[in-house]
Amino acid sequence: MENSYFNGISCPNEYVLALKDTLNVITGKWKLAIVTTLLFEKKRFSDIQRMIVGITPRMLSKELKELEMNGVVVRKVYDSTPVLVEYELTDSGKKLKHIIDTLVQWGLEHREQAIAAFAEAEA
Amino acid sequence: MENSYFNGISCPNEYVLALKDTLNVITGKWKLAIVTTLLFEKKRFSDIQRMIVGITPRMLSKELKELEMNGVVVRKVYDSTPVLVEYELTDSGKKLKHIIDTLVQWGLEHREQAIAAFAEAEA
């Protein structure tokens, strides 16, 4: 078991692990973009690729695989011809919306703060 | 102005920028650890270094500089001998606690979910 970073701060190691889990899911260039495209409906590989500007199939494949391993998306294969593959968020994955909202809100408030501080410094 | 990743999703570009700002502050190996040590009281460089197991002065210096540029911490120099330098969270920085709590909670719930799903698969 890895140690907590926080010496002398009363913080259950479980919390640190949970934090790492979450960061692992939301960091990286594409993960949140992928989650966002799946928030309201499941989609096929090529649909996601078309919606996310600039992502290569290599990265999409890699990220989807990681998200699946992390229990955020589910991959469903339908044995038709041609093969149909759909990706869908798990319940946990859907709850990431709350996290995204929280992050966006901090960013917005923070920008206001920064502007206010700048104006004050100017005066 | 950079484009949003999300084609066809009605999402103000401002939100995407805010999201990126926030991610920029919470990602990386040490940033959240540093913020956490400063949550309840300001500290000196060597105090932080002592509390965060494994961080090198190089990384601590670099991260503190970035956090300062991003308006999350403030650096205060007192011209005593020897020189005293203190780091303190801004108001925005203090509000990161809410984000950390949100991330931890998702991680905890998610782990429960995963365990439940595993048990179901076993049955």
Added chain:
DNA sequence: CGGCATCCCGTCGGATACTG
């Protein structure tokens, strides 16, 4: 359609030593 294999490069972060 839904990927995988290969090559490549820039950045992140570690190790170590040194300074005002």
Added chain:
DNA sequence: CAGTATCCGACGGGATGCCG
């Protein structure tokens, strides 16, 4: 005490081409 300088490996992620 509060950093800086230098070197270096690991990894994220891009480009391109091929496959069932």
